[in-house]
Amino acid sequence: MKKSKSFWAFLILAAVVYVVVQFFIGSGFINIYYSNLLITIAINIILAVSLHLVIGITGQFSIGHAGFLAVGAYVSAIVTMKLELPFILAVVLGGVIAALAGLIVGIPTLRLRGDYLAIATLGFAEIIRIALFNIDYVGGAAGMQVSHLTTWTVTFVCLVITILVITNFTNSRHGRACIAVRENEIAADAMGINTTYYKVLAFAIGSFFAGIAGGLFSHNFYIIQPGNFGFLKSFDILIFVVLGGLGSLTGSVISAILLTVISAFLAQYPETRMIIYSLVLVIVMLYRPQGLMGTREVTDLFKWKPAKGGN
Amino acid sequence: MALLEVKNAGIQFGGLKAVSGFNMRLNQGELVGLIGPNGAGKTTSFNLLTGVYVPTEGEIIFNGKRLNGLPPYKVTQSGISRTFQNIRLFSELSVLDNVKVAYHSLAKNSILSSIFRLPSHFSEEKNMEDKALEFLKIFKLERFKDEKAKNLPYGQQRRLEIARALAAGPKLLLLDEPAAGMNPQETHELMELIAFIREQFDLTILLIEHDMQLVMGICERIYVLDHGQLIAEGTPEVIRSHPKVIEAYLGEEVSDEHA
Amino acid sequence: MDWLQQLINGISLGSIYALIALGYTMVYGIIKLINFAHGDVFMVGAFIGFYAIKGWGLGFLPALIISMVFCAVFGVLIERIAYKRLRNATRIAALITAIGMSLLIEYGMIYIRGAQPEAYPADVLPNKAINFFGVHINSQSLFILLTSIILMIILQFIVQRTKMGKAMRAVSLDMDAARLMGISVDKTISFTFAIGSALAGAAGVVFGVYYTKIEPLMGVIPGLKAFVAAVLGGIGSIPGAMVGGIFLGVIESIVSAAGFSLWRDAAAFVILILILIFRPSGIFGKNTREKV
Amino acid sequence: GCGTGNQSASGGGGNSDVFKLGVNMELSGNVASYGESMAKGVEMAVAEINKAGGVEGKKIEVIKNDNKSEAAEATNGIIKLTSQDKVNAVIGAATSGNTVAQAQIANDTKTVLIAPGGTSPTVTVDEKGKVREFVFRTSFIDPFQGTVAANFAANNLKVKDAAIFSDSSSDYAKGLSDAFKKTFEKAGGKIVAEESYVGKDTDFRATLTRIKAKNPSFIFIPGYYEEVGLIVKQARELGITAPLMGADGWDSPKLVDLAGAEALNNTYLINHYSTEDPDQKVQDFVKAFKDKNNGDAPNAFNALGYDTVYFLADAIKRAGSTDSVKIQKELAKTKDLSLVTGVLSIDKNHHPIKSATVLEYKDGKQVFNSKINP
Amino acid sequence: MLKVNDINVFYGNIQALKGISLEVKEGEIVTLIGANGAGKSTLLKTLSGLQRPKSGTIEYLGETISTKAPQAIVKAGISHVPEGRRVFSNMSVEENLELGAYTRKDASGIRKDMEKVYELFPRLLERRKQLSGTLSGGEQQMLAMGRAIMAKPKLLLLDEPSMGLAPLIVKQIFNIIEQINKEGTTVLLVEQNANMALSVADRAYVIETGRIQISGTAAELQASEEIKKAYLGGH
Ligand SMILES: Nc1ncnc2c1ncn2[C@@H]1O[C@H](COP(=O)(O)OP(=O)(O)OP(=O)(O)O)[C@@H](O)[C@H]1O
């Protein structure tokens, strides 16, 4: 029952955040720069949370998430720009096709483990990127020009849905099955859990939301090119998840926010930007290898804890 | 009718015949031991029974159903569950959640019901929680229920693993060296626990163990493997004095050593 | 005759991958870390060699040695600073650190000297085209192939036969148990990084001589390819790295030769994935399925 | 990060005493070396102009933004420059895609955006054929160079068959090769092989071997010097002796280092200018650049970045104001402006009209071959 | 020979050893018994340098070793056979034995000791070239002990050598322990199997949740009712 209480708390909090931000945007208090930054942050959170489900919850070491972002971005761009269908439909279709791509990628590769899985997922993402590169219909290297349709409202709704779905999934027997796979695949199997099914499922759900993020992404930035979805992009998403703390959803959210803001802030110092960014990365990992939040959630911090067991 | 029937089962790894021509019959409600020297193929035969390995020969019939080639999770769902020689708990999960996981395949609510938080989600979750707590009580683990499994003392971890295996609702329970790393006193308590759960849950139990006190003390029948082959089968008395078993496994003076 | 030419093209490309992959595989073998910074050590090696040749007017061999020594020290430093603390952390934390180090080296280099490329002088090594029934074999490519084969043999010898090699293998299998044998784990890991990085440095110089162009981001793609090569061959295996590298080079050449040069990298990845699916630990890798 | 305080009041507005020039370039990431080169040119020009008193009595202040060679970051960058830094104009980016990513915002916020390198026609004209009012560029557009190359091959070199080997990862090369193909075929030539490579590659031997098998008597290689240098070298090593030709992407002193002087014999390139050009403007630029960069000669990207600032400064001067609407009007009217990279006029599509120079490499030196007017 | 004075050992915040003191004299077999998680393995790890005591000292042959690195401790003559055997699974039996002698330089001495190990464990001779990961549990235990003997230790630390082994093998292992001891090696033996351990040991310590509870000669402990009840499963 406590779960459902936090569910409503979350919804109310989300509504409040939305109303406040919307008010500030409407009143011009938040200018286009900040509202755009908010949208970018929200998209990054969606990406982080979707990968969190795959890596943090299910323990599948996927480092090719940008591939699904690309699928979502391109599919949705095709839907609005070529088929001239509504934006919302485009975003949803982007997610659905990305989820399909997730299935296609996941079924053969999720038999692999650890680093082998990592390199295979990275390979798949590269294959997707190279394919886009070679398809003239979507503009090849030059990319596709996309109308600006992404709004704060749509992005925020998508963000809330993503977090809700993934939290609800995680806090259910299905999510527990995924965690069991992460903790010990052999034992999970022996407990009657169809491990392949759950791995692929988590992968597909993760890809779905990456695809949603893709739709929002492409309609926020005027042009998409295959080059934007290389492995460095995948690493960026991976970094959100790991830096936040593997297994902690709020951790991924926090680190997605922090890193997006830091990165935006550093853009004006081009000479040292990447040096600072990489130093932050290395130093955080050296001094907090478990990530900012470890496996805990922010909500845990507020819970009264019996005196037992420190951190 | 036998609950489990293994006919001529075997498996080969490369050139090595880890188990071959293995025959076994377990009747409903029996408590049977499986012993043999290290590397004899005991754990491997458990792996054959539970679908971790697919037998390269022979067949396994459980409850009238052929198990060959079924993946482990289906074997578990059809009523065989196990513990592992090297403990395999979900170490980051709480003790309670460890047991809840085992209920997974007994619950019915769909993914969508969980995502949309439909009533069936709540009722199934509640049901799982209640049952899991019941189990923890039986195993005297309820005071640890929110502790991470990895923080439990070793002996409790072994118990939790058995609790978890039971929660999956098996008819046949396979225990792989449940007493390993326990001192004689703890082993003794474990024996009582095994006897108790057999009664309570109407189980059939097959266990691997090197601790002869335990094996001889509670098993009704014993199978002995050596080099992947069955060398003896019978009651503890028969096994204790079986020359082949003494030669391969027990060593000379075991019969006159009393604890 | 074309296919023969293409095969030769592929082998010389592959030998460079192999040279980088050897270091990758060694480091991975011992601490199971995908050392993304390896490609950047390769880049640094290329630049050191360049400055040695162009700035100090040294010949190929001294430049090679200077670069190898520098990279060895550099590699050890990276390990000491960034990876050592993380030995007991999760693999993924170490991976992120490696990504961070990689970016740091790349952009540190750009900060120091800018992003523009540099060209190795053309006359470092004799470059005679040997014409063999219409097939052009570049004397340099023969040289590269030879270098990587020799280095592979030396490495294989070190790892399999010497005491240090045994210590390396022991550390890679079980660090604590290795300590109990009286092996200094830190020294052994440093030694491995030194060798792996020296190899990367050598690859950098050889690359510079063969391909002329070097730039601060030059390590990214070859680094990734070399990693793919190492995985193809079975990561951790020294002959595997060699075979994986050559194999990858030849595949890329064949795909390009067939007119699909734009799909070349995709083809490489497809083959990688297929191999992983059917031989999950690569061509030479041991199948280390967890024993239940 | 930056506080969300209300900066709109203090952010500079229209009439401060500096002219804020945003530079939204590829300063890290894949094509950082091009963006960096252009930024270098921009800064050099700005320093000169400031030394001479600035524009309309205002010093130019450069505010750089790194777009990481990514379109999304380019959009974020121009949003930041226009809404946070309140720049008066923006220069960027090196590639067409990253310029397109900024174009809409520039237009919406009525901020002049000039691309030193975005050579695709779509930079200044949107997909519906409408001119983006506030967007300009300094370099000539792709089709023009492709046409020039084809005509040169067909008329001057009198070749009948040609191969194209282009950089598929850049829309620049794609635009050039399309135009080349069209013109060359119209002139009665035959394209015997069309191959491409991926930017950042280093080994082109496999594809070159394929091209060699077709035995073309001319190879057109639109692309950037970083790869072209290696392509030329490897082509010669494989025994390809046919004349090779490229466009302004070739221009860099590094090309000679990369390919080797000998390999470059019998190759041609189209360029905005030649560092060998005795023209005073050019020589001053080359000298000044060398002084600043310990002897390194400028490449085409440096020159384009440099010219872009003068292109802008000229319009400001004519407008007599730093008001961006006025600047925009004057930019559009630019005619026969003499710059390092040639004499520039702007047409109704905001495409620059510039004459092109065909140069030939002889023993590592660019030698003037012919001048081609649009 | 070995003197442990009041050591405290922590894993992060968890204190595993709380003021442990004990002594091992030259030529003895001393056994350490206690339940799971009592801290037996931790104590051995601390002795061999894998774990550092936060306070307290360890003296060995009159020298303080509690600050030394494991390799120095091995050189000084302490060999540790860790819990769970920890053989180098991808290496052959022979290579494992060679690694045991890693700190030694006397090639002929090493060869002689190798022969001695093969004599003690003829099974290992048969399997010289086999990868040790494919050995059975008992064989691995023999290998682990053989590997430790290769370091020519004066003091051998054994952590639960009987764990998971068949009764026959357990007996063999204990015979070998006695034999090694007779040949002059001092042994500190950690065991769950208290019956067996006490039957070969001279003296024993009982350790409970990080503290020494009882100590005495093996015979005394074997006779104690309390011990019988708690550790020997007497009923
Ligand atoms: N996956 C595998 N690949 C290769 N060989 C295997 C594999 N699994 C088991 N074996 C081999 O099969 C034989 C039987 O092993 P198993 O683990 O069944 O022994 P066991 O009887 O359980 O011994 P113990 O009492 O020591 O646990 C051993 O020789 C083992 O090395």
Ligand SMILES: Nc1ncnc2c1ncn2[C@@H]1O[C@H](COP(=O)(O)OP(=O)(O)OP(=O)(O)O)[C@@H](O)[C@H]1O
């Ligand atoms: N690496 C570790 N990190 C944290 N705690 C540890 C670690 N190793 C051991 N402990 C804890 O220290 C205590 C002592 O453990 P130790 O392994 O020394 O016990 P033991 O007596 O050897 O038990 P066993 O019979 O199970 O081998 C236990 O509470 C254990 O949980």
Ligand SMILES: [Mg+2]
């Ligand atoms: Mg077993």
Ligand SMILES: [Mg+2]
């Ligand atoms: Mg222990």
